[in-house]
Amino acid sequence: MKQSSLLVQDARTLKRNRAEARFRAYGIAAIVISLLMLTVLLVTIIGRGTGAFQQTYVTLPVELLENKLDKKGNRDLADIKKVSTFGYAPLMADAFEAKVVQAGIETSLSPKKMAAILSKDAAAQLRSFVVANVDKIGETVEFEFLTNSRVDGYLKGRVSRDSIANDKNITPEQLDLVDQLISDGALEKRFNFAFVTGADASDARPEAAGIGVSMIGSFFMMLVVLALALPIGVAASIYLEEFAPKNWITDIIEVNISNLAAVPSIVFGILGLAVFINYMHLPNSAPLVGGLVLTLMTLPTIIISTRASLKSVPPSIRDAALGVGASKMQSVFHHVLPLAAPGILTGTIIGLAQALGETAPLLLIGMVGFIASNPPETLAEGLMSPNSAMPAQIYEWAKRADPAFYERAWGGIIILLLFLITMNAIAVLLRRRFERRW
Amino acid sequence: MTVTSHLFGLPLALILLIAVGVIAATGYGVARNRALSRAGGDARGLHSLPRYYGSAAAMFAAVPALGFMVIWLLSQPMVVQNAVLPLIPSAEITDAGIQNLIVSDVSRVAGGLDVAMAQGVLDNAAITAMADDPKDLRDTLGALGVAFGADVKPYVLKAAQASRTLAGQGRFWMLIVVLTLALIGAGIGIRLADPAYRARNVVERGVLVLLIGAASLAVLTTFGIVLSMLFESINFFRLHDWKDFFLGTTWAPNFRGDSDLSILPLLWGTMYISLVALLVAVPIGLYAAIYLSEYAGPKVRAIAKPLLEILAGIPTIVYGLFALLTVGPFLVNIFGRGEAGVLGVEWMSGATAVLTAGLVMGIMLIPFVSSLSDDIINAVPQSLRDGSFGLGATHSETVRQVVLPAALPGIVGAILLAASRAIGETMIVVLGAGAIARISGNPFEAMTTITTRIVSQLTGDTDFASPETLVAFALGLTLFVLTLGLNVVALYIVRTYREQYE
Numbered sequence: 001m002k003q004s005s006l007l008v009q010d011a012r013t014l015k016r017n018r019a020e021a022r023f024r025a026y027g028i029a030a031i032v033i034s035l036l037m038l039t040v041l042l043v044t045i046i047g048r049g050t051g052a053f054q055q056t057y058v059t060l061p062v063e064l065l066e067n068k069l070d071k072k073g074n075r076d077l078a079d080i081k082k083v084s085t086f087g088y089a090p091l092m093a094d095a096f097e098a099k100v101v102q103a104g105i106e107t108s109l110s111p112k113k114m115a116a117i118l119s120k121d122a123a124a125q126l127r128s129f130v131v132a133n134v135d136k137i138g139e140t141v142e143f144e145f146l147t148n149s150r151v152d153g154y155l156k157g158r159v160s161r162d163s164i165a166n167d168k169n170i171t172p173e174q175l176d177l178v179d180q181l182i183s184d185g186a187l188e189k190r191f192n193f194a195f196v197t198g199a200d201a202s203d204a205r206p207e208a209a210g211i212g213v214s215m216i217g218s219f220f221m222m223l224v225v226l227a228l229a230l231p232i233g234v235a236a237s238i239y240l241e242e243f244a245p246k247n248w249i250t251d252i253i254e255v256n257i258s259n260l261a262a263v264p265s266i267v268f269g270i271l272g273l274a275v276f277i278n279y280m281h282l283p284n285s286a287p288l289v290g291g292l293v294l295t296l297m298t299l300p301t302i303i304i305s306t307r308a309s310l311k312s313v314p315p316s317i318r319d320a321a322l323g324v325g326a327s328k329m330q331s332v333f334h335h336v337l338p339l340a341a342p343g344i345l346t347g348t349i350i351g352l353a354q355a356l357g358e359t360a361p362l363l364l365i366g367m368v369g370f371i372a373s374n375p376p377e378t379l380a381e382g383l384m385s386p387n388s389a390m391p392a393q394i395y396e397w398a399k400r401a402d403p404a405f406y407e408r409a410w411g412g413i414i415i416l417l418l419f420l421i422t423m424n425a426i427a428v429l430l431r432r433r434f435e436r437r438w
Numbered sequence: 439m440t441v442t443s444h445l446f447g448l449p450l451a452l453i454l455l456i457a458v459g460v461i462a463a464t465g466y467g468v469a470r471n472r473a474l475s476r477a478g479g480d481a482r483g484l485h486s487l488p489r490y491y492g493s494a495a496a497m498f499a500a501v502p503a504l505g506f507m508v509i510w511l512l513s514q515p516m517v518v519q520n521a522v523l524p525l526i527p528s529a530e531i532t533d534a535g536i537q538n539l540i541v542s543d544v545s546r547v548a549g550g551l552d553v554a555m556a557q558g559v560l561d562n563a564a565i566t567a568m569a570d571d572p573k574d575l576r577d578t579l580g581a582l583g584v585a586f587g588a589d590v591k592p593y594v595l596k597a598a599q600a601s602r603t604l605a606g607q608g609r610f611w612m613l614i615v616v617l618t619l620a621l622i623g624a625g626i627g628i629r630l631a632d633p634a635y636r637a638r639n640v641v642e643r644g645v646l647v648l649l650i651g652a653a654s655l656a657v658l659t660t661f662g663i664v665l666s667m668l669f670e671s672i673n674f675f676r677l678h679d680w681k682d683f684f685l686g687t688t689w690a691p692n693f694r695g696d697s698d699l700s701i702l703p704l705l706w707g708t709m710y711i712s713l714v715a716l717l718v719a720v721p722i723g724l725y726a727a728i729y730l731s732e733y734a735g736p737k738v739r740a741i742a743k744p745l746l747e748i749l750a751g752i753p754t755i756v757y758g759l760f761a762l763l764t765v766g767p768f769l770v771n772i773f774g775r776g777e778a779g780v781l782g783v784e785w786m787s788g789a790t791a792v793l794t795a796g797l798v799m800g801i802m803l804i805p806f807v808s809s810l811s812d813d814i815i816n817a818v819p820q821s822l823r824d825g826s827f828g829l830g831a832t833h834s835e836t837v838r839q840v841v842l843p844a845a846l847p848g849i850v851g852a853i854l855l856a857a858s859r860a861i862g863e864t865m866i867v868v869l870g871a872g873a874i875a876r877i878s879g880n881p882f883e884a885m886t887t888i889t890t891r892i893v894s895q896l897t898g899d900t901d902f903a904s905p906e907t908l909v910a911f912a913l914g915l916t917l918f919v920l921t922l923g924l925n926v927v928a929l930y931i932v933r934t935y936r937e938q939y940e
Contacts, residue, residue, distance in 0.1 A: 016835070017832070019832070020832045022834075023833075023834035023837070024833075024834070026725050026729075027725045027733055028729060029725070030725035030726040030729060031726050031729055034722060034723075034749065034801075034804050034805075035742070035745055037749070037801045038749055041749075041756075041801075045756070048763075235653070236649070236653040236655065236656065239649035239652065243649060244653070252657065253653055253654065253656060253657055256656045256660050257656045259660070259922060262921065262925040263663070263862070263922070264918075265862070265864065266862065266864045266889050266892055266893070266914070267862070267914055267918050268663075269896075270666065270667060270896070270910070270911065271667075274666035274670060274911070275662055275666055278542070278902065280515075281515070296659050299656065300656070303656070329642040329645060353751070356753075357752075357753025359753065359754065359758075359865050360754070360868075360889070360893070363864075363868075363897055364896050364897065366897070391753055391755045394759065395758070395865070398763070398869060406763055410759070410763075413755075413756050413759065417752070420752075420753070
């Protein structure tokens with residue numbers, strides 16, 4: 001018979017202990033893999049997105065030639081406006097020619113080719129300056145122009161001399177010019193405010209695209225969600241938690257809410273398209289419609305968290321209120337609701353954060369595929385005029401072919417995540433500060 | 439009398455809302471003061487607090503008026519549609535499906551004309567001028583974002599004009615009735631303001647009705663979802679054979695008509711990608727949950743759990759971009775590019791593939807699986823573990839042979855919920871899975887899913903008369919039924935299990 005000992009482990013115990021260690025290792029591996037994925041994701045976002053916050057600018061003195069811009073010389077705004085952006089192209093070519101001479105740069109490029117390193121936005125920028133400052137015609141004014149996305153990519157390391165072999169938009173000679181302009185100090189990368197505040201731009205001008213206007217669209221949608229989902233959600237929760245009799249109707253409502261919480265978001269988009277746009281004829285792409293759809297989507301989340309915080313208020317509070325003569329309604333609205341408010345607020349913020357990042361339903365109600373160029377001026381315009389939203393704008397950029405837009409998509413994600421982190425941090429702080437244990 | 443949809447640049451509904459609000463506020467003040475003065479200025483002589491008398495009057499003024507306005511606004515399109523139906527030549531209406539399509543065309547033209555008038559692109563004279571030959575209308579309205587699949591026919595324009603006139607008259611009567619109701623309500627509320635009147639009970643009953651209304655909105659939403667998709671699906675099945683939709687094997691929409699629209703290839707892509715996602719998420723999520731709830735000390739738990747939750751809080755568009763721009767090219771580097779790749783094989787040609795979407799979706803689902811399983815494992819009573827330890831089992835043996843079997847129903851429920859999430863997920867597959875519908879077992883190929891096709895059929899210029907657009911509603915309904923079924927089963931399993939140990 002085999003002796004068993006506590007000091008010497010037999011083969012079976014060893015095997016069992018090894019299995020134990022393996023099992024534990026699997027668990028650790030699972031956690032490590034998940035955290036690794038999180039790290040990779042965050043590193044990718046930050047690594048690829050920070051570029052969008054910097055943009056390459058050229059500082060260039062441009063002589064606003066009178067014989068090009070105002071041939072009659074009478075400073076008549078109507079005549080000056082007749083000069084299209086094409087008419088401004090020679091001015092920039094001349095400016096480059098002068099710059100090259102002044103800085104002693106040697107290049108074989110024609111002035112027109114030199115000016116081609118500028119963004120297509122530059123002529124429009126020049127034109128709107130001239131239209132706004134008619135009296136400056138004839139003077140030399142220093143401008144900061146965006147360069148085109150290839151030059152910008154060159155400074156950010158996305159574009160190299162090897163990678164442009166088949167690129168029609170830029171030549172190695174132009175990159176030589178860029179190098180010389182850098183050493184002259186005229187061309188440099190700078191923080192890109194226009195990305196945070198600006199509007200989307202067309203396919204040919206990735207360097208001019210910004211997320212600001214779609215941020216406003218998101219803001220108006222969140223306004224609608226907050227104004228509708230919070231009161232309706234709280235009212236529904238109060239009824240279900242405090243007043244509803246236990247019967248089959250209440251059961252149906254409860255099952256309904258828990259199922260709605262799990263309905264795919266795109267289905268809410270279909271609902272929005274069919275009901276709000278096709279039936280009610282609300283305008284396509286309007287933040288109001290987006291807000292309504294997101295409200296329906298967020299309601300279950302808010303109801304579930306509100307009910308939890310109402311439930312956590314102890315019955316003694318209600319009994320005390322009823323005991324001093326309050327009606328049931330008064331006990332709920334004067335005592336239970338204020339005590340549950342921090343929890344409700346936390347749940348609402350988390351629901352809003354969810355809604356802010358939601359994309360799929362917005363695609364169906366048309367919040368992609370066009371360029372909202374001007375920020376809205378009034379509340380009604382903000383709600384009704386077509387706009388995009390942050391996640392929809394990111395999707396739009398991800399779909400475009402030019403890699404310069406990908407950088408902006410990642411940059412947009414950084415901004416979106418900053419909003420989400422802030423909202424969640426506020427929710428956590430609220431919970432920490434006001435949470436009461438009874 | 440007709441009234442345009444906007445007065446002084448504001449929507450009519452908003453103006454009415456403000457007017458009713460003003461009437462209600464006045465009613466509040468007058469009723470409150472009247473009750474107080476009738477009690478001799480002493481609130482103790484009243485049945486309820488003075489503000490309840492005011493609130494009752496405001497409620498009487500606002501609720502019926504606004505309720506009527508909402509019902510009117512919702513039903514007016516339907517009434518107008520039925521009224522203009524006789525204007526459509528009966529020869530054009532070959533069956534009910536066609537009739538619906540013409541009616542929706544009419545309402546779209548009417549809506550487009552309203553937009554055009556509001557923006558000053560067209561005026562009444564211009565519309566009358568083109569009454570017989572409205573060829574240009576398609577381009578004019580198209581420029582305003584109202585796209586049509588075919589030229590606008592004269593009878594459609596005629597019906598649209600008639601419906602606009604009717605709608606204008608409707609708005610006029612709505613204005614009158616809503617304002618009258620508000621005034622009458624306020625009057626009644628003020629007259630009732632008497633010390634003996636039980637104002638608080640009335641107001642509280644009114645509030646309760648509002649609360650019930652808010653709670654039923656959830657049911658209403660579900661009805662809205664089902665009905666909106668059902669009607670359009672029925673329209674679709676009038677135009678397209680249901681057998682081909684459910685049993686055919688090709689998906690090839692063609693906007694010139696005669697498309698193959700079958701759900702099977704899409705369903706296959708959906709299921710395949712979901713399967714890959716679950717193969718990633720379930721083992722990792724489950725092991726993570728087991729480790730966190732059984733082995734990890736409080737410190738590790740306090741750090742690792744919130745970090746995992748971050749993965750759950752990241753919007754799906756971020757995962758979509760991650761799939762398209764990072765994971766896809768990374769996989770192509772390994773499994774594709776022939777000699778230049780890591781493995782030297784040529785299995786994967788593009789960044790979008792089943793594997794790309796599945797892997798990324800798996801990452802997204804890890805926290806979902808792990809937090810649900812964590813709750814369920816924690817709900818297993820400690821006495822079961824203690825019993826197992828007492829018999830000499832190791833920790834892993836306890837977990838595998840006691841805790842997991844006890845938690846199994848709940849874990850199955852969690853996996854089903856994750857599967858329903860995977861099936862309904864949109865952004866990851868739109869960006870990461872590709873657009874080619876096929877039934878194939880190769881995970882390196884691009885495939886497409888139900889959700890991606892819904893997005894592609896319903897974005898851009900859509901013509902709600904063509905089966906190619908309407909099919910999206912049938913797809914949506916299928917998706918809804920599928921996920922609803924999974925959720926109901928999962929919730930049922932989870933609930934039955936939870937009651938077991940309580």
